[in-house]
Amino acid sequence: MAQQSSDITKGVVITGVGIVSPLGIGRSDFSENLAAGRSGIRRSQLQSFTGVPGHVGGEISEFDEKSAKKQWLKSERKWVKVMCREIQLGVASALQAVEDAQVSTDTIPADRLGVEFGANLMLTPPDQLIDPVKKSAEEEPSPHFIYEKWGQDGENAGQPSGMGAMEPLWLLKYLPNMPACHISISVGARGPSNSITMDEASGNSVLGEAVRIISRGDADVMISGTCGARFNPMQSLHAALWDELAHEDGPPETWCRPFDKNSTGQVIGEGAATLILETAEHAANRGATVFGEILGFGSSCVVERDGSPQPRRALANAMRAALRDAGVEPNQIGHVNAHGLGSKAVDRDEALAIHDVFGADGGKIPVTAMKSRLGNAGPGCGTMELVASLVSLGSGVIPVTLNYRASDPECPLNVVHGEPLPTDNRLFLKTNVTRVGQATAVVVRAAGA
Template identity: 50%
Template sequence: MSEDSNQRVAITGMGMVSACGNGIDAFEKSLLEGRSGISAIDLFPGVTPPGHIGAQCRDFNDSSIKKEYLKPQRKSIKVMCRDIQLGVASANLALEHSGLGIKEEEDPRLGVEFGADLMLSPPDVLFGAVAASRNEQGMPTDTQWGEKGLAQMEPLWLLKYLPNMPACHISIYAKACGPSNSLTLEDANGNLTLGESLRIMRRGQADTMIAGTTGARLHVIKSINLTSLKEVAEPNGQAPEEVLKPFDKNRSGEVLGEGACAFILEREDKAKERNATIFAYVLGIGSSCVRHPKTGPDPKQAMVNAIRAALRSADVTIDQIGHINAHGSGSQTMDAAEAAAILEVFGDRGREIPVTALKPFFGNCGSGSGTLEIAGSILGLRHGVVFPTLNYATPDPECPLNIVHGEPLKTDNKIFLNINVTRAGQASALLVEGA
């Protein structure tokens, strides 16, 4: 099916749940004040991740979940793990922000595109079943599982941890009967959910899409896994909010977080018909995955490919882009690879174009990060600025980029590029224009 590239796709609503606050006003206030949401955590006991710090959604607690953010889905909360709760709440906020409202009848022209990480059970959820399946030596066995272990499982256990469930819950509440899809490409999800929505709408398959992502890397199992991969920064006596340093010479890794963000995308003509506020336009999408048989993932080449594909998709030149919102995880190797990719695509301008990285505000939320970054750039442009990269102090010769730091950078160029990449060599790039 052919695409109509002349069909403008507008963003008319945004909703987020993050360590910087929930909803537009709280999130925007944190960015304007340069206030990080990274702090000591109390989601689970112990000392994981290092220093027991992270970007925790503190305002998203048992009381607020039921009374405020998930009130329409309160009967379904029992089959939602935290990742799902965050994602559905962000979509509820986005729908409210857009002014669309919930129709009485099912809408075949409204679709949902939502991304999530793989979701894991906490150890205590499986403990009873595993303990029941032990043999005489006290070791869990598969031979005892069917007879003794399975009966100890929660009957609806699987529904709590399926990555397609955010889209399911959102579709049911919004009566969205148009295209529906769930993506599980970790950090690359954010750009892709908006990009796939763009393509769906340009093909004429929907007038409106709910697009977003959710991720909770602050999880006892995920935190241990990432810490063992040497991906997580050690505080080493620093204040929690000072630990994450994207592109800085003294960076030492990422800081784990949790969060979600959703957007309402509408055909421009439909948005104008209802006098909706237009915050931005989605221009183009690019993606790539590069892995070599002998050396494994090649994130740098994947980012190069994705950026170039996004430029072609949007019919935009590198000279038209006002700033780059980088993946900027704080990893020594990944930040250097991203800098190399930017320089390869942008040439000499790669050292001049403003680059920001917003994870020091809300941590690395995995799938949830990319959409939060996009929202950050859109909100900054509403104020005529690019928000700075927190904690950037010492330039790194391996990352010779023009990192926005200190104070917000004034700008009147509304077009920006958002980049995200995974350790597996999957990259995505999205071009957006502020309204």
Template identity: 40%
Template sequence: MTAAPGNSRVVITGLGVIAPVGIGKVAFWDNLLAGRSGIDFLQSLPAENLPCKLAAEIRDFDPLEHVYQKKFLKVMSRDIQLGVCAASMAMKDAGMQAGEVTPERLGVEFGTGHISFTPQELADAASDVADPANPEAYTRWGEGQLGKIAPLWLLRQLPNMPACHVAIEHNARGPNNTITSADSSPLLAMQEAMRVIQRDHADAMIVGACASNIHPVDIARISLYENLSRRDDDPARACRPFDRDRDGTIVGEGAAVFVLEKYEHAVRRGADIYCEVLSVGAGCDGRGYQNGAGGTGLVRAMSAAMDRAGIRPDELGHINAHGKSTKRDDWVESRAYHQALGDEAESIPVVALKSYFGNFDAGAGAVELAGSIMALRHGMLPMTLNYEHPDPLCRLNVVRDEPVRLRNRTAMSVNRTIMGQSTAAVLRAL
């Protein structure tokens, strides 16, 4: 199980994570093993008029502790701050000293989603044109009101800005790209980073994703097309992937970033290697109900990833599931496992980490991947929270009640968007 002939092996040598269950890899892992949920009642904003009053928020986060170029904080949204700070953690964790990587050989691949702005940012500009006593005021917008918007306002919302800020922070002058494909973004970013390294266009890549849906407009918007849990009697038990009684997901926020490196380069500088990225596969459901209901895109993504890695289903030590905790998505995902893995679908240990921190677009997939990498490092798999009544339509070996020891050090992590774009990555501890 090595890289395809002619391709460089790609390994992960650094990890940074900022999540509702912990800031930094140690706190994050300790809380996963202890089964501590990061979901609670919304505290950072009024929730009485929102469709869901629960969220997975990150508390006690101070970007000043991690950002090098502090003057840029004023043009960073919450999402960007999380991503840039997680990248600084990852680079520090990789122990990559100045000069060990030529700047032109260090690149950035980042996944992001929709970045919202706060109404207060445009309040001054909108105040006069919203005057009901002067219905023609909006026609004068360009003359007087436009100038009241801060010149750099848009920089807080552009999805490519996390990758830009990370590159500036770490003098990464190599290939730089942003993937905006919702939940599938982090693994697609990892796939592209692998290709960059294997084409010998870089020795190392900073790869990750970030997102924050802790915003009244986001929560209202997401509730229009997504099922959000209404179980506000016990927040920690609200998100219940693959459980019979699940009623929806929970919004959240977070970021995780990884340093991917050419194997020979990592060995030469004496890096501590977490695992090898054997492969990444991708697919999309395509047109028609049958394709979506069967999760054909996820089937193709998993099959492609295993084929490229040269492994069989029975060689997987665990699956890190998308596990969104909605009725339809969990059913579709379960069917896809049975199609792609056959009889092994009911025996491979499955963990659904969204039960700890909900779903937050691109960032959730990256944080989940951090969980799998830490599981490979420690040989233990956290349990899935709130899996109390197995859904008979989701016949999976979901880890419950307590963490379990891994049967081997090979893992597959998967993600799928609501539109059916899917990704799967196969990792192996060395």
């Protein structure tokens, strides 16, 4: 990874990277596996049940309950019991980033160190709900749930209600603001703290918010990241009900095919990534390594009167806003790190949005899609995907999209496939969009070799 680049001398820069992904834990392992063309998509090794075809997804099999306590969250092991998997992944990535950037309240005032983190609603596993639900159910005349018994003792005086049978700290394990809370407590950050729940669009949004906090002088350093774990029993069932999921006969690593003519849907996943942000001047004063710079951010949500989302318009709006904010023209961008879901309709809308923004160059600009290697981790996907471009450009290449075999006439894009694409253009545009029409984009410049 590159040291500080001489042309990154102003603005808000990236000085630390932490990542817990299906493609590796830690910047070094992630970079190595990315460069080697590997995939993190596999059949589940940790879950006894998932709701997705073939139990296939982007799973972090080396991050289990035992290793979380003894290795990845060793300093926080007494708190692991009140962290669900999403929170564990997010905190682990943040602690990595803090260490990577050598950030500490020993040298940075606690009230000048903030946290901006993205997560979604987190769902309780079935095994933790079985007994409480039983206490609120009746078997006759047929098994059914009695809502009135959930919060009351009913006729069984002295017996716990359904809610009373829940573990005492249950709620703290599943709130989307808890990653930011745990991170703040762990590192002693007492500056601005905020949590964003915008599903896949969260990653770019937390960066945009963190940059603005620093730019207006409310913090010197921001810990900014996202986490998501869709590859578990409850989240995977939701995916099976709501999403177009890939269904293939071949090896799991070939299932996710963004922008490919033969794509059959998305593959779900899990993961987290965190970036440390500060001004270039602040980074230089403390001798920090700079990995890149956040130049611009844009966001848009477009929905018709009947509630139907319009991803194409939302993505185009967000990209244009990010370019405007960065003071960059489309022809200056070296590549687009796309949302690249693997879903026919969403991929088509994104491809058309890229053409809307880049015009005649829409079919020429290199496009890469990291969900082909990571799956869709919901809120966690955007930051992990951004890191992929950041570390790859540090080595002078654009990361390759896996499983792109046949070009789709409905997605006329220059998809980077086969081999990483050498480049000396370190500007890239990162896009993400949600199923309800929320889109975000950031313009990033990676530090040179």
